Amino acid sequence: MRLEGxxxxxxxxxxxxxxxxxxxxAAEGAKVIANDIRVDTVEETVEMIRRAGGDAIAVLGDVATAEDVKRAIEVGERKFGKINVLYNNAGVMPAEDGSVLDMDEVVWDRVFAVNVKGLALCCKYGIPALLRAGGGSVINIASFVALVGCTVPQDAYTASKGAVLAxxxxxxxxxxxxxxRVNDISPGxxxxxxxxxxFTDPEKRAVRLRRIPLGRFGKPADIVNAAVFLASDESSWINGANLVIDGGITVYYF
Ligand SMILES: NC(=O)c1ccc[n+]([C@@H]2O[C@H](COP(=O)([O-])OP(=O)(O)OC[C@H]3O[C@@H](n4cnc5c(N)ncnc54)[C@H](O)[C@@H]3O)[C@@H](O)[C@H]2O)c1
Structure with missing residues (x-):
């Protein structure tokens, strides 16, 4: 198991x-501190892990709220004695997010609150825990949209993911x-x-699919395979990297 201990x-x-x-x-041997803003779904995740023989706890909270993040890290660290991996995955992409010309400031602010401030708060409280454990790996989830322009814009989301890379x-x-070590994954x-x-709008689906050389959308496992690698000691000399895992969408010219 690649994440044992x-x-x-x-x-x-x-x-x-x-x-x-x-x-x-969990299947790779890690103990998991599972955070989400939704209690029902995160508890279900923990149940699934336990049923499969793994070890996990749920820590409810909004990553955009400092007290929630602080408490979640404290509870998790106390339960398992340490934290080695900080996987900043939570993010939002509201359907109302379009061109900056049509900006709804409430939408813009929430996207930045979760995707940028939320990730930063997790680092603020999580990195000291990794240091107390003697080192570790931070995995930040950005997006391919931070790397290329798009004719179907989501400008708040795009800008927020650019901030994650920086x-x-x-x-x-x-x-x-x-x-x-601190690295990004930029999923397609x-x-x-x-x-x-x-994808309630079929054109939004079609325009993306046409641009993926591998001819299909990604599956969650395509991204998580890379995350296991970044979390494990196999990647012990990888720092500051951005792994673009996107079926080739960002290198598509014609
Ligand atoms: N799906 C894609 O195509 C895609 C592509 C590139 C990047 N990403 C990024 O990958 C990450 C995961 O995306 P996904 O597609 O699995 O999303 P998802 O919406 O399926 O799942 C996101 C989870 O985060 C939780 N969440 C939302 N806001 C939160 C908050 N404030 N605090 C705590 N939890 C919160 C949600 O309840 C949900 O369980 C996001 O950062 C997203 O921006 C997704």
């Missing part, structure tokens, strides 16, 4: 790629010398509830 804190573990990561990390580089330089379009919500 490790403890992983995973945000947004109640659904989509976060749940997939929680289940897989913050990752800064943290990698600050904490690498102390044994904490992966079929999860988040993307399905956007």
């Amino acid at each position: 490790k403890v992983a804190f995973i945000t947004g573990a109640g659904g989509g790629m976060g749940r997939e990561a929680a289940l897989r990390f 913050l990752t580089r800064s943290l990698a330089v600050q904490f690498g010398p102390k044994g904490v 379009p992966v079929l999860t509830p988040l993307l399905e919500k956007l």
Whole structure:
């Protein structure tokens, strides 16, 4: 098992790629601290892990709220004695997010509150826990949309994920010398509830699929396979990297 002996804190573990990561990390031997803003789904994730013979606890909370994050880290660290992996996966992509010209400030602020401030708060409280454990791995989930322009814009989301990439580089330089590696994964379009919500418009689905050289959308496991690698000691000399896992969508010219 590739994550034996490790403890992983995973945000947004109640659904989509976060749940997939929680289940897989546990199957690879990690103890999982599963966070989500939704109590029913995160408890279900923990139940699934326990039924499969793994060890996990649910820590409810909104990553955009400092007290929630602080408490979640404290509860998780106390339960398992340490945290080795901080997997910042929680993110939102509201359907109302379009061009900056049509900006709804409430939508913009919530996207930044969760995707940027939320991730930063998890680092604020999580990285000290990794340092107390003697080092560890931070995995930040960005997106391919931070790397290329798009004719079907989601400008708040795109800008928020660009901020994630920039913050990752800064943290990698600050904490690498102390044994904490910080890397991104930039997924392409992966079929999860988040993307399905956007695909109420069939053209939004078609325009993306046409651009994926591998001819299919991603599956949560396509992303989580890389996350297991970044969480494990197999990646012990990888720091400040951005793994683009997107079926080739960002290198498609014609
Ligand atoms: N699905 C894609 O195509 C895609 C592509 C690139 C990047 N991403 C990113 O991957 C990550 C996971 O996306 P997904 O597709 O699995 O999404 P999802 O919507 O299926 O799942 C996200 C989970 O995060 C939880 N969550 C939302 N806001 C939260 C908050 N404030 N605090 C705690 N938990 C919260 C939700 O309840 C949900 O369980 C996100 O950061 C997303 O931006 C997704």
